[in-house]
Amino acid sequence: MGKTVVLIEDERNIIEAIGFILSRDGWDVKTHSNGRDAVEAVRARRPDLVILDVMLPDRNGFDILKDIRADAELGDIPVLMLTARGQDKDREMAERAGASLYMTKPFSNAEVLAAVRNLVAS
Amino acid sequence: MAQTLMIGSRIRERRVMNGLKQSELARRAGISASYLNLIEHNRRRIGGSTLIRLAEILGVPPALLSEGAEATLIAALREAAARAEAYGHGGAEADRAEEFAARFPGWAALLAELGRQCVGLGDTVKALTDRLAHDPHLAASLHEVISTVTAIRSTASILADTQALEPEWQNRFHRNLDEDSRRLATGAEALVRYLEAAPDARNDIKSPQDELHAFLEDYGFHFSELEGIGGAGRIEALIAGSKRLETDAARSLTRDLLSRYVLDARRLPLEEMTEAISRHGLEPDAITDATGADTAMVFRRLAMLPESVAGPVGLVVCDGSGTLMLRKPALGFVMPRAAGACALWPLYQLLAQPGTPLRVRLRQGDARVLALTVSDIVVPARFDRPAVARPHMLLLPDPGREAAGPAREVGMTCRLCPLNDCDARREPSILGGSF
Numbered sequence: 222m223g224k225t226v227v228l229i230e231d232e233r234n235i236i237e238a239i240g241f242i243l244s245r246d247g248w249d250v251k252t253h254s255n256g257r258d259a260v261e262a263v264r265a266r267r268p269d270l271v272i273l274d275v276m277l278p279d280r281n282g283f284d285i286l287k288d289i290r291a292d293a294e295l296g297d298i299p300v301l302m303l304t305a306r307g308q309d310k311d312r313e314m315a316e317r318a319g320a321s322l323y324m325t326k327p328f329s330n331a332e333v334l335a336a337v338r339n340l341v342a343s
Numbered sequence: 344m345a346q347t348l349m350i351g352s353r354i355r356e357r358r359v360m361n362g363l364k365q366s367e368l369a370r371r372a373g374i375s376a377s378y379l380n381l382i383e384h385n386r387r388r389i390g391g392s393t394l395i396r397l398a399e400i401l402g403v404p405p406a407l408l409s410e411g412a413e414a415t416l417i418a419a420l421r422e423a424a425a426r427a428e429a430y431g432h433g434g435a436e437a438d439r440a441e442e443f444a445a446r447f448p449g450w451a452a453l454l455a456e457l458g459r460q461c462v463g464l465g466d467t468v469k470a471l472t473d474r475l476a477h478d479p480h481l482a483a484s485l486h487e488v489i490s491t492v493t494a495i496r497s498t499a500s501i502l503a504d505t506q507a508l509e510p511e512w513q514n515r516f517h518r519n520l521d522e523d524s525r526r527l528a529t530g531a532e533a534l535v536r537y538l539e540a541a542p543d544a545r546n547d548i549k550s551p552q553d554e555l556h557a558f559l560e561d562y563g564f565h566f567s568e569l570e571g572i573g574g575a576g577r578i579e580a581l582i583a584g585s586k587r588l589e590t591d592a593a594r595s596l597t598r599d600l601l602s603r604y605v606l607d608a609r610r611l612p613l614e615e616m617t618e619a620i621s622r623h624g625l626e627p628d629a630i631t632d633a634t635g636a637d638t639a640m641v642f643r644r645l646a647m648l649p650e651s652v653a654g655p656v657g658l659v660v661c662d663g664s665g666t667l668m669l670r671k672p673a674l675g676f677v678m679p680r681a682a683g684a685c686a687l688w689p690l691y692q693l694l695a696q697p698g699t700p701l702r703v704r705l706r707q708g709d710a711r712v713l714a715l716t717v718s719d720i721v722v723p724a725r726f727d728r729p730a731v732a733r734p735h736m737l738l739l740p741d742p743g744r745e746a747a748g749p750a751r752e753v754g755m756t757c758r759l760c761p762l763n764d765c766d767a768r769r770e771p772s773i774l775g776g777s778f
Contacts, residue, residue, distance in 0.1 A: 232490045234519040238497035241512065245505075276486055305489035327493040330500045 223247040224269040224341060229259045229285070230303065231277050239272065242330045243337065256280030260288045263295055269341050272333075275304035275311070283318045290319035299340040303328070350394070351385035352445040353408045357401040358383070372396045385442070416444050416455050423458030481538075488530040495523045535677070535759050554593035555600065556670065558585050564647045564671050566604060570613050574605040600669065604647065611636050611644045617652050620645075625653065625739050627715060638700065639719030642737040646671050657712070657738030659690055660719075663731065675710030676738050679756040686767040687753040693718045693734035704741055704750040711741035711750065 226243055230236050231254045240250045253262040256277035263271055271289065275282035282302060289295045299321040304311060306325075315323040321340050324332065358368050369379040374393060381387040389397075390409070398405040417440050424437035436443070444451040498516045502508065508516075568577045578601045588594045611634055623629035627641045634641070646658035657673030661684075670678045678684060684691075689701045697718035705714050715737045724730035741750070754760030757770045 232494055234494035234498060234523055235490065237515070237519060238494060238501060241501060242497075305486045305493075326489050327496045330497055330504075333497075 223249055225249045225251060225266060226270045226272060226337065227251045227253060227263055227266050227268040228272045229253045229256075229262070229277065229282075230272070230274040231255065232274075238330070239333060242334055246334055246338075248337070254278075256282070256285055259285045260292070260295075263289060263298070264292070267295075268298065270337060271298055271300045272337070273300055273302050275302060275306060275315075283314055286315075286318040286320060299343075301333075301336055301340060350389055350408055350445075351382050351387075352442050354379075354389075354397055354401070355383040356446055357403060357408070361401055363400075368397070368400060371400050416451060417441055419455035419458055420444060420451060423454060423461075426458065426462075481534075484530060484534045488527065488534060491523050491527045491530060495520060495527065498523070531761070535755075538759065551590055551592035551596050552668075554588050554590060555596045558587040558593075558597055559600075559669075559671070561585070561587060563650070565649050566601065566647075567649075569601060569605050570608050574608060575602070578602065578605065603643070607640050607643050607647075610640060613648070613652075616644050616648060620648075620653055625656065627717075627737065637719075638717045639733070639735045642715070642717065642735045645737060646673075654740065659684075659688075659736045659738075661690060661734050663694065665691060665694065668733065673738055674712050674740060676705070676707050676712050677710075677755045679759075683756045683758075685754040685756060685760065686769070687751065687765075688736065689714050689716045689751075690734050690736035692716070693732070697730070697732045697734070705738075706750040706752050707754065712738045713741050714738055 226248045228236060228239055228243075228250055230239070230252070233254075236252050236254065240252060243250045251262075251266050251268065253259055254277075257279040259273070259277070259280070273282045273286060277285075282304070286300055286302065289298065289300060300319070302315050302320040302323045304315075304323070304325060312323050322336055324336060358365065365379055365383070366376040369376040372379070372393065373396065378387065382389050394409060395405050398408050401408075420440040420443065421437050424435035424440065427433065427435055428437075440451075498519050502513070502516050502520070566574075566581065568574065568581060578598060581601065582588055582594050582597055585597075588597055615634060616630075619630045619633050623633060625645065627638055627645065630636075630641050630645075631638050636644075642658060645653050646656045648656075655673040656671075657676055658669065658671045659667060659678060660669040661667050665684070667678065667684060672678050685707075689703045689705075692701060693699070693716050697720070701714070701716045703714050703716075705712050717735055717737075719733040719735055720730055721733055722728075722731035752762060754762050754765070757768050758772060760768075760772050762768075762772075
């Protein structure tokens with residue numbers, strides 16, 4: 222089994238598409254679709270990478286990321302943030318919260334795949 | 344010194360206003376012309392009996408010459424100069440604000456007022472920008488649309504790029520694409536509706552045109568009170584009774600429109616129009632021939648009759664700049680709030696060829712209409728000025744392909760138009776360009 226990615230995203234069809242391309246690339250993809258217990262989902266899976274949507278039901282991605290970074294055991298996991306919000310201040314918020322990379326929707330499959338590979342390799 | 348500066352300038356200003364020569368005023372005040380010249384050029388202090396004598400001769404109270412312009416006016420001018428400086432537009436002689444205020448009190452007051460308005464408008468723009476950025480409905484709608492687009496892009500890319508995709512996955516992704524394309528259509532439509540309806544629905548950020556439009560919508564564009572004898576006398580009551588018309592500018596626009604309505608109704612009474620429609624149908628040329636009224640008037644009457652008489656009829660009127668002055672949407676044909684409508688609308692062809700009426704079938708999204716256009720010449724051209732024309736575009740139910748040729752595909756406004764490869768596009772669409 223390859224390395225593990227936890228994909229936290231609430232759009233079912235985005236989950237299916239990203240899940241498909243990552244699985245084809247050899248990643249073990251675990252999905253989670255709400256913000257409420259997202260940190261617990263990461264803790265349970267201890268993935269090599271987290272892909273985290275900003276706008277989730279119950280809780281926003283910035284707050285989830287802060288909790289991940291504050292956790293001694295999870296803090297070093299690379300986190301790729303996905304968002305429909307492309308404003309500079311959102312990018313700054315993501316950086317402050319500790320995002321490894323910030324990607325604005327709509328993105329291409331190739332961009333996501335390249336980002337995942339680079340983040341885990343580095 | 345500043346006070347003295349102002350006194351000299353004011354004496355000069357008053358003298359000129361009274362048509363007195365410097366030498367004459369000096370002689371009557373018992374001082375030399377050269378001394379008065381120094382005073383007027385703010386190079387000598389003045390007070391006491393000389394000031395009183397000069398004020399008497401100039402016919403003003405001494406205080407008017409000696410008292411400075413209001414401190415607030417001076418402060419406002421200096422503030423305006425400082426603001427301009429901060430924005431990189433230095434060069435205003437802030438140290439001579441008092442002199443300016445004294446010599447040109449009207450201009451100074453105007454400049455100070457404009458400065459104040461500028462600050463107020465800046466605050467408003469900031470508040471509106473802030474609200475737009477944080478409008479929860481807009482943010483949610485945009486998020487929905489962009490997320491759906493992301494899913495479509497990703498799924499379509501898998502279908503296009505993956506060799507030998509298993510049938511099970513293929514079916515699933517096709518299903519997802521279908522589902523997402525429907526969601527996208529719904530989301531985009533909701534977004535357009537929201538953007539188009541926002542000013543009226545939210546009861547703020549309204550232009551006088553918005554207020555007029557809300558007023559017309561309240562009445563369904565028909566005013567039974569203004570039909571028949573004595574209609575003109577009821578205009579003010581209609582205006583006064585509407586909560587939609589909050590500004591003087593909107594009330595003025597409405598007054599003009601209703602006055603036009605009364606003239607139209609007098610020339611083409613409801614009974615005559617009803618009879619003409621039953622005899623000729625929605626055929627403006629036939630109604631024009633039967634009534635002798637001009638075509639633009641027939642357009643306005645058709646659009647402002649009760650729907651029970653004429654059915655759904657839309658109308659757009661613009662001025663020579665293309666700004667929409669009257670818009671009555673109908674038959675699913677949507678219109679922007681002011682300028683910036685689709686350049687492919689036949690309405691705008693009249694700006695170049697005001698004497699050429701047009702009859703064109705239009706397709707705008709799911710809406711199909713027959714558009715008839717004619718220019719209303721409000722003021723005829725003369726050798727020293729151009730004509731003032733108001734192009735009218737009447738929207739009638741589409742009679743079908745056979746009756747008027749193929750339909751022209753048009754949009755509402757570029758920002759909200761999904762049409763690709765449009766030669767008339769002037770800016771990218773938030774619906775189409777980035778997808």
